[in-house]
Amino acid sequence: CDGSGVYLHLELGDNDVAGRIATEIGLLTGLRRLDLTGGSGSRLSSTLPTELGVLSDLEFVSFRNNSISRSIPIELGQLTRLQHLDLSMNVLRDSIPTAFGQLAALETLDLGHNTLSGSIPTELGRLLTARSIKLNNNILTGALSTFIGQLSELELLNLATNQVSTIPTELGQLTSLASFDLHENRVRGRFPTEIGFLTRLHFLDLSNNAFSGTLPTEIGLLQNTLRQLNLSNNRFSGEIPIEIGNLVGLFSLQMQSNRFIGSVPEEFDGLLLITTIRIDNNDLSGMVPEQVCDHFSNRLPKFYLDCGGSPAKLSCPPGTCCT
Numbered sequence: 001c002d003g004s005g006v007y008l009h010l011e012l013g014d015n016d017v018a019g020r021i022a023t024e025i026g027l028l029t030g031l032r033r034l035d036l037t038g039g040s041g042s043r044l045s046s047t048l049p050t051e052l053g054v055l056s057d058l059e060f061v062s063f064r065n066n067s068i069s070r071s072i073p074i075e076l077g078q079l080t081r082l083q084h085l086d087l088s089m090n091v092l093r094d095s096i097p098t099a100f101g102q103l104a105a106l107e108t109l110d111l112g113h114n115t116l117s118g119s120i121p122t123e124l125g126r127l128l129t130a131r132s133i134k135l136n137n138n139i140l141t142g143a144l145s146t147f148i149g150q151l152s153e154l155e156l157l158n159l160a161t162n163q164v165s166t167i168p169t170e171l172g173q174l175t176s177l178a179s180f181d182l183h184e185n186r187v188r189g190r191f192p193t194e195i196g197f198l199t200r201l202h203f204l205d206l207s208n209n210a211f212s213g214t215l216p217t218e219i220g221l222l223q224n225t226l227r228q229l230n231l232s233n234n235r236f237s238g239e240i241p242i243e244i245g246n247l248v249g250l251f252s253l254q255m256q257s258n259r260f261i262g263s264v265p266e267e268f269d270g271l272l273l274i275t276t277i278r279i280d281n282n283d284l285s286g287m288v289p290e291q292v293c294d295h296f297s298n299r300l301p302k303f304y305l306d307c308g309g310s311p312a313k314l315s316c317p318p319g320t321c322c323t
Helices: 023-027 050-054 074-078 098-102 122-126 146-150 169-173 193-197 217-222 242-246 266-270 290-299
Strands: 009-011 033-035 060-062 084-086 091-094 108-110 115-118 132-134 139-143 156-158 163-166 179-181 203-205 210-213 228-230 235-239 252-254 259-262 276-278 302-304
Touching: 023 050, 050 074, 074 098, 098 122, 122 146, 146 169, 169 193, 193 217, 217 242, 242 266, 266 290
Parallel strands: 009 033, 033 060, 060 084, 084 108, 091 115, 108 132, 115 139, 132 156, 139 163, 156 179, 179 203, 203 228, 210 235, 228 252, 235 259, 252 276, 276 302
Antiparallel strands: none
16 A cells, blocks of 8 residues: 555465455555466356456556456556566457557557467557567467567567467567577468578477478578577478578577478587487488587487388488487
8 A cells, every 4th residue: 555545456366366356456546566476276267347448557466376267358458657567377368459459558468379360360460568468378370470570579479389370571670589489380481581580589489380492501691690490390391401400509409391302401419508409200311420429419308200110311420419
């Protein structure tokens, strides 16, 4: 409370609060912080009351890890001072309200692990202060609109485990982006070369989609920042670009279960920090360069190759990584 007895913070997170959310919460008109994060036992149920929309001073709201159901009320779009909104790990359904585009001060939005459906509203392109958007583990469909290119402050974008079908070239305008997770969607077509412009990117996961075609050389432009790259379980074809060897900061490289052909690039021996590399379940052939085998057999704990079969398409010098 402040000196006048007005409640500013209501923080009951991780306390196993149960039951419904009372509509009387709308009487706390001075509230700035509302934390009702669920605990390990009992959880809040029923719906989000529309009365939340009158709490115009709210800056922080979390109902994470509860059993709140039905639609997200559009009245939440009236909270124009809101900086953090976390409704993740509930059973919310229906679409993301277009009214969220009015949350001009929002920095963090987490709607992950619900059953939200429909397309990602273009109105989210108005969230110009957003740094983190998590919409993962829902049933969102359709194309990711060109609006995404307007979010120049965005550092984290998680759309994993949805049914997104297309990503726009405007993704390359997110020059602050450090983490992009798109795994387990339905994206088809070629690898977006514009990702090469994301020079602050640390984490990129495009696995379990239907990307096809060759992997562009622009991937090598991420040489100073990229730490984890997962392209597994797609339909990439052609040779592995030698520019992969430029990614000297990589810790993990996963390219298994694609249609790559040709030989293992000798430039792989420049990946000095890597701890895991998977290029198995492709159509690679020939002799793995001796310097690559020597490098990885001496220090790499996990190096997966297709060295089996009779006759084996891929082989290593005797006594090195394939034997």
